[in-house]
Amino acid sequence: MGVIFSNGQGVAQSDAKAAKWSRKAAENGYVSGQYSLGVAYQNGHGVAQSNAEAARWYRKAADQEYLEAQGNLMK
Numbered sequence: 001m002g003v004i005f006s007n008g009q010g011v012a013q014s015d016a017k018a019a020k021w022s023r024k025a026a027e028n029g030y031v032s033g034q035y036s037l038g039v040a041y042q043n044g045h046g047v048a049q050s051n052a053e054a055a056r057w058y059r060k061a062a063d064q065e066y067l068e069a070q071g072n073l074m075k
Contacts, residue, residue: 019046034061035069
């Protein structure tokens with residue numbers, strides 16, 4: 001759902017709703033939700049920009065061997 005709202009696929013695009021749904025997925029251990037929430041925090045899309053929160057969610061995804069999250073932690 002987070003990706004759907006982020007991209008506006010069949011619904012009105014909404015960064016806030018995308019972040020809300022990404023958080024639900026992330027808190028339930030879904031790696032794609034953790035990564036998406038990290039991106040949202042890094043860019044301030046739908047949430048207040050926070051590099052610390054971005055790193056926290058990237059770390060959770062990286063710990064599950066999500067390569068994009070691992071790469072973002074190295075920047």
